[in-house]
Amino acid sequence: MIVVTKHTASEQEISNLVEELKSAYPVEIQKITGSGCTVLGFIGDTSSIDMTQIENDIRVERVMRVTEPFKKANRHFHPDNSIFEIGGRKIGGKDIAIIAGPCSVESEEQIVGIAESVKASGATFLRGGAYKPRSSPYAFQGLEEDGLELLKIAREKTGLPIVSEIMDVRTIEKFIDDVDIIQVGARNMQNFSLLKELGRTRKPVLLKRGLSSTIEEWIMAAEYIMAGGNEQVIFCERGIRTFESYTRNTLDLSAICAIKKLSHLPIIVDPSHATGLKFMVEPMCMAAIAAGADGLIIEVHNNPAKALCDGAQSITPEAFGKVVNKMRKYAAVEERQISEVN
Numbered sequence: 001m002i003v004v005t006k007h008t009a010s011e012q013e014i015s016n017l018v019e020e021l022k023s024a025y026p027v028e029i030q031k032i033t034g035s036g037c038t039v040l041g042f043i044g045d046t047s048s049i050d051m052t053q054i055e056n057d058i059r060v061e062r063v064m065r066v067t068e069p070f071k072k073a074n075r076h077f078h079p080d081n082s083i084f085e086i087g088g089r090k091i092g093g094k095d096i097a098i099i100a101g102p103c104s105v106e107s108e109e110q111i112v113g114i115a116e117s118v119k120a121s122g123a124t125f126l127r128g129g130a131y132k133p134r135s136s137p138y139a140f141q142g143l144e145e146d147g148l149e150l151l152k153i154a155r156e157k158t159g160l161p162i163v164s165e166i167m168d169v170r171t172i173e174k175f176i177d178d179v180d181i182i183q184v185g186a187r188n189m190q191n192f193s194l195l196k197e198l199g200r201t202r203k204p205v206l207l208k209r210g211l212s213s214t215i216e217e218w219i220m221a222a223e224y225i226m227a228g229g230n231e232q233v234i235f236c237e238r239g240i241r242t243f244e245s246y247t248r249n250t251l252d253l254s255a256i257c258a259i260k261k262l263s264h265l266p267i268i269v270d271p272s273h274a275t276g277l278k279f280m281v282e283p284m285c286m287a288a289i290a291a292g293a294d295g296l297i298i299e300v301h302n303n304p305a306k307a308l309c310d311g312a313q314s315i316t317p318e319a320f321g322k323v324v325n326k327m328r329k330y331a332a333v334e335e336r337q338i339s340e341v342n
Contacts (some may be wrong), residue, residue, distance in 0.1 A: 001046040001049065001051070001063065001065050002041050002066060002077060003040040004037055004039055004060070004062050004063075005017065005038045005040065005059055005060060006059060006060065006061045007037055009038070013059050014031070014059065017040070017057065017059050018040060021054070025042070025044075025046075026044065026045075027043060027044035027049075028042075028043040030077060032077060034078075035080055036079075037061070037079070039077060039079060041066075041071060041074075041077035046065070051063045068216075069216070069220060070219045070263075071223065072227065072231065073222045073223050073226055073262075074262065074263065075263055077264075078264040084232050088161075089161060089339055091294055092294050095336070096327070096331050096336055096339065097295030097296075098123045098124050098125070098296055098324060098327075098339070099125040099163055099295060099298070100114075100118040100121075100123040100125075100127060100299075100300045101114055101118060101123075101126045101163075101300055102127075102299065102301045102307065103272075103299050103310040103314065104128070104129045104142055104143075104147075104308050104309040105128040105142070105143055106143070106308055107150070111128055111153075111154045112153060112158075113302055114154075115157065115160055116157070117300075117317035117321075118320055119159075119160055122328075122339075123324075124160070125160060125161050125162070125163050126151070126154060126155065127183075128154070129142055129147070129165055129309065130142050130145070130146075130147025130148045130165075131144055131166070131168070131171070132309060133167055140308045147164075148164065148179070151178070151179075155180075161180035161181065163179070163181040163297070164178075164183060166179075166182050166183065166184065166194070166198075168194075169193055169194050172198070175203070179203070180203075181203070181205070181234070182204070182206070183206040184207050184208060185208050186210050189207065189209065189210035189218065195221060195224035198225050199224060199226065199227060199229060201230055202232070203230070204233075204234065205225055205233050206234045206268075207221060207222055207236060209236065209237055209238055210240075211241045211249075212240060212241050213240070215255055215258050215262070219259075222235065222263075234295075236267070236270055236297060237269050237274070238269075238270035238273045238274050239251045239252065239273060239274030239275070240252055247274070247275045247277060247280070248275060248313065249273065251269070251275060251284055254291075256288065256293050257292065268293055268296060269285075269297070270297045270298075271284035271288065271298065272297070272298055272314065272315075273310075273313065276310075277313060278312065278313055278315050281298060281313070281323065282319075286326065286330045289331055289336070290330065290334070298315065298320060299315070300314060302316065
């Protein structure tokens with residue numbers, strides 16, 4: 001349930017209203033100050049609350065019940081778009097964030113070289129896999145902790161904040177110390193034990209959509225994190241499993257529109273994992289911008305033919321530079337921009 005206060009109500013009147021409601025009802029009340037109004041979000045059992053009584057209060061504009069099971073991630077609770085500032089960069093709003101780097105960290109020379117190259121082309125964050133969830137136990141599993149150390153070296157040399165995927169709740173402390181954005185992969189989207197622990201941190205979380213998850217299931221996964229107190233969640237559409245086998249997955253661009261309607265949280269798109277085909281990365285980046293995405297996460301490798309992981313979907317640093325230049329033009333059409341970083 002949400003209570004929208006009148007625009008004429010003063011801050012003191014709204015504060016008094018919150019205290020009165022807390023005393024009257026056994027619920028948590030979240031106050032969100034938007035650009036045009038203040039919203040009080042009720043979290044808990046609201047079935048016995050008399051909506052009419054609250055709506056008759058002179059400080060209240062209207063009262064509505066929220067039918068969706070997600071609350072903190074719900075746009076009704078937070079009418080304005082959330083914008084997160086991470087390492088001096090923003091995700092959300094007018095700027096379009098660009099996250100780029102290899103699927104897997106392979107060596108210091110590789111990750112530092114790619115980091116320097118993608119930064120020069122306009123990337124605002126560096127991605128790199130240290131722990132790799134692979135379908136086969138015999139495939140390259142990543143450099144693990146050594147990979148995180150190499151990412152830190154690349155961050156020190158370029159200033160790019162790093163994004164890397166967590167797989168095990170036992171490594172949370174290491175990720176909190178070493179990583180700027182913790183990525184939850186598609187296979188862990190409903191690892192509720194992991195999501196609860198991430199909710200106790202205050203580290204931004206990039207939440208990828210599960211392989212066959214509905215949009216509601218995806219938002220509920222974000223709700224798990226937010227319910228623990230960590231409200232810095234970023235959605236990532238990375239394609240879903242369908243009957244189609246030409247592409248690696250099916251990129252659901254309509255999910256961008258759905259998330260924008262249902263939630264205030266930012267959403268980025270991963271065209272690399274979604275398609276699995278490097279020639280599709282550029283057009284899907286443009287399509288994502290047109291649909292309203294807040295950013296892109298793109299796999300870039302200095303030598304895709306010899307990549308230890310996902311070379312078929314990785315583009316070269318030179319190709320990445322061309323893609324970013326084209327994205328700048330598309331962004332301008334939408335009156336947006338690719339973030340500029342010194």
